[in-house]
Amino acid sequence: MTAAVRLAVGQTLGRRPLLWLGAALLLVLTLSLFVGRYPASPLALGDDALARRLLLHLRLPRVLTACLLGMTLAAAGSVLQMIFRNPLVEPGFLGVSQGAAFGAAFSIIYLDAGPLLIEGMAALFACLGLALSYLVARRARYGGWILRLVLAGIAVSALFAAGVGVLKYLADPLTELPDIVFWMLGGLWGVTWADLLYLLLPVGGGLLIVHLMRWRLNLLSLDDDTGFSLGAAPGRERTLVLVAAVAAVAAVVAVAGIVGWVGLLIPHIARRLTGADAQRALPASTLLGGIFVLLCDDLARSLLPGEIPLGILTSLFGALLFMLMMSGRNIRVQR
Amino acid sequence: MGRSVILSASGVVFGYNGSGRAVLHGLSLAVPAGAVTAILGPNGSGKTTLLRLLLGILRPQAGEIYLAGRPLGSYSRRERGRLIGLVPQEEHIPFDFSVLEYVVLGRAPYLRPLQLPGEADRQAALDALRIVGLADLADRPLPTLSGGERQLAAVARALAQQPRVLLLDEPTAHLDLGNQNRLLTIIGELAAGGTALVLTTHDPNLAAVLADHTLLMRRGRALAAGPPAETLTAGLLSATYDAPVQVLRANGRQVILLDSHPRSAAL
Numbered sequence: 001m002t003a004a005v006r007l008a009v010g011q012t013l014g015r016r017p018l019l020w021l022g023a024a025l026l027l028v029l030t031l032s033l034f035v036g037r038y039p040a041s042p043l044a045l046g047d048d049a050l051a052r053r054l055l056l057h058l059r060l061p062r063v064l065t066a067c068l069l070g071m072t073l074a075a076a077g078s079v080l081q082m083i084f085r086n087p088l089v090e091p092g093f094l095g096v097s098q099g100a101a102f103g104a105a106f107s108i109i110y111l112d113a114g115p116l117l118i119e120g121m122a123a124l125f126a127c128l129g130l131a132l133s134y135l136v137a138r139r140a141r142y143g144g145w146i147l148r149l150v151l152a153g154i155a156v157s158a159l160f161a162a163g164v165g166v167l168k169y170l171a172d173p174l175t176e177l178p179d180i181v182f183w184m185l186g187g188l189w190g191v192t193w194a195d196l197l198y199l200l201l202p203v204g205g206g207l208l209i210v211h212l213m214r215w216r217l218n219l220l221s222l223d224d225d226t227g228f229s230l231g232a233a234p235g236r237e238r239t240l241v242l243v244a245a246v247a248a249v250a251a252v253v254a255v256a257g258i259v260g261w262v263g264l265l266i267p268h269i270a271r272r273l274t275g276a277d278a279q280r281a282l283p284a285s286t287l288l289g290g291i292f293v294l295l296c297d298d299l300a301r302s303l304l305p306g307e308i309p310l311g312i313l314t315s316l317f318g319a320l321l322f323m324l325m326m327s328g329r330n331i332r333v334q335r
Numbered sequence: 336m337g338r339s340v341i342l343s344a345s346g347v348v349f350g351y352n353g354s355g356r357a358v359l360h361g362l363s364l365a366v367p368a369g370a371v372t373a374i375l376g377p378n379g380s381g382k383t384t385l386l387r388l389l390l391g392i393l394r395p396q397a398g399e400i401y402l403a404g405r406p407l408g409s410y411s412r413r414e415r416g417r418l419i420g421l422v423p424q425e426e427h428i429p430f431d432f433s434v435l436e437y438v439v440l441g442r443a444p445y446l447r448p449l450q451l452p453g454e455a456d457r458q459a460a461l462d463a464l465r466i467v468g469l470a471d472l473a474d475r476p477l478p479t480l481s482g483g484e485r486q487l488a489a490v491a492r493a494l495a496q497q498p499r500v501l502l503l504d505e506p507t508a509h510l511d512l513g514n515q516n517r518l519l520t521i522i523g524e525l526a527a528g529g530t531a532l533v534l535t536t537h538d539p540n541l542a543a544v545l546a547d548h549t550l551l552m553r554r555g556r557a558l559a560a561g562p563p564a565e566t567l568t569a570g571l572l573s574a575t576y577d578a579p580v581q582v583l584r585a586n587g588r589q590v591i592l593l594d595s596h597p598r599s600a601a602l
Contacts (some may be wrong), residue, residue: 085429146429212449219443221430226423228392230496231416231444276430276476279451 017273018280021287025067028294032063035298037305062191066297066310067290068203069188069252070262074289076245077263078270078282079210082217083238086146090263091126091249094149095156097260099129100253102160105167105180119198123250125160130246132156186257186311188297195255206248210241210282217241217278259311261318262289268325292317338367341531342389342419342500346398349388358384359555361398366500366548371522371532373542373563376552377576382535385552386502389533391415403499416444420493422486424505428477434488435473438463441495456495463494467521483514490521501525503534507541519545539580539591543567551575567591 034042038054045051077090084094091097103125107118136152143151164184171177210217219232220241227234253259270285296313344364350357358381366372366389374382387393388400391407400407402418410418420441428437441463442456464470467487472480480488486506493501506522507515522545526532536542542549542563549566551558553575559566567589572580581594 082430085427087429215451216443216448218432218436218440222428222440223423223426225387225390225392226421226426228412229390229416229419229421229493229502230440231413233412271430275436276432277436 018283018287021273021284021291025287025290025294028291029063029067032066032294032298033059036301057193061193061196062188062297063294065191065196065199065255066188066294068196068199069256069259070266070289070291070293071207071286072203072248072252072289073259073262073293074266074270075207075210075282075286076249077289078267078278078285079217079241079245080263081267082221082278083241084145084149085221086149087268088146088150088264089153090261090267091246091253092258092260092263093157094153095129095133095160096126096246096249097129097253097258098157098160098164099132100126100250101183101258102129102163102167103250104183104254105164105171108179109167109171109176116198119202119251119254122254123202123247126246126250126253127243129156129160130242132159182309183257184311185309186259186314187300187307187309188256189301189307191255199251199255202247202251206244206251207286209244211286213237213241214282215277215279217282221278257309257311259293260315261322262293262314265318265322265325266292268322338369340365341368342366342400342402342533344385344389344395344398344400347385347388347395347400348397349384349393349395357396357555359388359395362552362555362557363398364389364550364557364560366531366533368499368531369526369529370547371526371534371545372548372550373546374533374535374550374552375537375539375542375575376535377537379554380552381555382537382552383504384555386421386504386533386535389500390419390421390502413444416496418498419500419502420496420498422489422493422501422503422506424508426485426489431476431478433474433476434464434469434480434491435460437477437488438473438491438495441492444496459497460491460495463491464488466494466524467491468517481514483510483517486510486514486518487521490518494525498530500531500533503532505536506534507536507538539567539572543589543591563589569594 033055036059038051045055073091080089080091080094081087100122103121104118107121111117133149133153133156136156137149140148140152142148164180168177168180171180216232216237219227219230220234220238224234266289267281267285270288271281274280274284293314296317297310300308300310300313343366344362347359347362348357349359362385374385376382384393388395394408402410402415407415435457438460439452439456442452442459445456446452461470461473464473467490469484469487469491472484477485477488486509506518510518522532546563548561549563550560551566551571558575559571567582569580569582572582572591579594581592583590583592
């Protein structure tokens, strides 16, 4: 009985972080509209036509994209960590981001592509990067699964980074190179409503699928034999959530370039807030990812007269926070 | 004994793809409800492969496996999950689930693919925790439990499935005597309650204490099957383990010892 009472209390507390995070995300989203070099006070919007245009056509799509970007990277990080049973992976570590960047750079140079084709190629090479990392890790003869997957991801990422390097070398320094450099640093300048529309289907669909399956992610984090004995189809279910997560990541990377560390750091913080059960940890991670990238993007466009690439800021804060967390007492990584 | 057979294998042949070599050669086994069946044999004799076949993870290349009167392959995944549970030898869980969150996972066979567990599932998980005596630890993070408590939590997770057959792979392999005693008592109670228990072990003493039926395996073949009084003999055990074995009697049951004297041989 006492356990049941404690359970009820725990549930009430357990729901609260999600409410708080949801409210915080809405607040940050709204405030972000009024951050930037051009002062656009909410009070002055009525008689400032330029501010209205700026807000509707530049800031609103950008802020919404930043939010989707953060939500996607953090959710995908959570999903990859659960299904690979490895708390040290994120899209950037598994060849997904570098693969997507290679696909995009390739289509910029050789296919003279529009956004849709760039996105498709990014998705294709993201999947290829992930598959390659997985295969290399399976075949590796050194260390446990966590270490093998991280090492394989590093090697595959380096392979695609080298490919991007070659493409940069071959690129026209005036027309193509700036586009590719943008990819490597990550950023959201020049995001339009059209970019946001391209994102809606893969990101909306991907996030919906992984959230519908959030409790089953717990099953997929168990040994396959145990998962099977519980009526799950580990191989099939893992592939489904993986494709959903990678498609969403490829789409946001196609628009924003490589924005690192979000997918590694945020799921760890989310699990601290809600516990490991993905039923709550995944939504928490998604909301927190949105908040984190929105804040980083606010800084990116207001800190200096020129814009700081977003990927630099997320890596800076992400890596610093991660180091702080790793040296904390509560972190625990086995194997 | 008059107990009804709930799970049976007959003439099962199995070999892993690519190896071209059979791991199990025409093995048969009948598992009665309300009894403990122990599968004994040295490392590599095919015990775990047999367990994975009984669970339906592997499919036999010849022979048949029946569960509650129907071929095992005719069940859906969820149907099968409500009938057979598994307690693996050791489980690596890389995330800090609470004990209750972990045990609730045992309710998966009762949930539709996108359904979230509800209050009834949490109650069933708490009931399972009560059976293994861990109800007070429900909110504790799993990694803070001792090895023995974690093994009991895995049993509770399988019990939350409310299975009619419970498979345990080397259940006492990592447990000290106190925790072994706790687990064996729970296994005995479950059998008395009507659950069929199948456990693999390479420790014949465990079978002597606990089992109603035994299957002695060597290199994928059954050397002997029957009640422990008939199978746990010096001759059969020596042949099974390829080692000199002595069987004594104490308190009315067999005690199995290794009859070798490595120190005196060296002198």
